[in-house]
Amino acid sequence: MILQQFLNALSLGSMYALIAIGYTMVYGVLRLINFAHGDIMMVGAFLAFSVFSFSNSFSLAVLVAIIGASITGMLTYKIAYKPLLDKNAPKISLLITAIGVSFFLENLFNMLYGGVPQAFKYPQILDTIINISDAVISLSSIIIVIFTIIILVFVLYFLNKTKYGIAIKALAFDINTVKLMGINTDLLIMIVFIIGSALASLGGVFYAISYPSIEPLMGVLVGLKAFAAAVLGGIGSVAGAAIGGFILGFSEIFIVAFFPDIAGYKDAIAFVFLILILLFKPTGIMGIDFERARF
DSSP states (O other), rough: HHHHHHHHHHHHHHHHHHHHHHHHHHHHHHHOTTHHHHHHHHHHHHHHHHHHHHHOOOOHHHHHHHHHHHHHHIIIIIIIIIHHHHOOOHHHHHHHHHHHHHHHHHHHHHHOSSOOOOOOOOOOGGGOOOEEEEEEEHHHHHHHHHHHHHHHHHHHHHHHHHHHHHHHHHHHHHHHHHHHTOOOHHHHHHHHHHHHHHHHHHHHHHHHHHSSSTTHHHHHHHHHOOOOOOOHOOOOHHHHHHHHHHHHHHHHHHHEEEHHHHHHGGGGHHHHHHHHHHOOOTTTTTTGGGGOOOO
């Protein structure tokens, strides 16, 4: 049973990790908690749902979901956040704007698709069961874990070994100095939003496969949990966000498995962790300073 729950937790933690990375990258650059991030995950899931319904090509559906969510994230920055940043608006204004964008996306998709949950269709091959000792795991769960590890390695390589990645790290350290050096900070911030939104869309597709039902509010609770995971790992740290996502996934699964009487409170676990981390180690597991967050 422990092996079975371990495999389940690995899959759930991977989804949280993908979404949490986007949270932490945006915070690292702008010191902004992008509360619309969970809804961008929802956008990705609905785009994949729509494309697969018409084309019957799941790879095309995932590609469109990534591109569509990336464009949504980029437009969110350009239309909602950039004008405020240009005017040096207070951080609370950005936070309220992020909440407004979240409500806008939820209501837009509620109008387009309705508020009734819809079954998410995907290739049945992803339901193929693989036996590992006495435990079973679906092919989709294995793919989720593999993709998450590959993406994490890619993001860390991009940030540490490429010109644009190093520039983004410099931007996270001191945005004003980077501006004075003539670097196009607007382009770098858009890249961060594109990467974060693309990862959120993948998390949304994987989540929809694991829990095959989607609705316009699906990103609210998942997004808040991913935010808690980012804080748990140390917001501003990509590796910390991934670690926080896995810790959260393991905690949820194992507490439900070994303490079924409190299974109804599993969604509160993330926020209990959040409170404890803020009380005893505000910088998170990776020790990132909130005021000087860097990747």
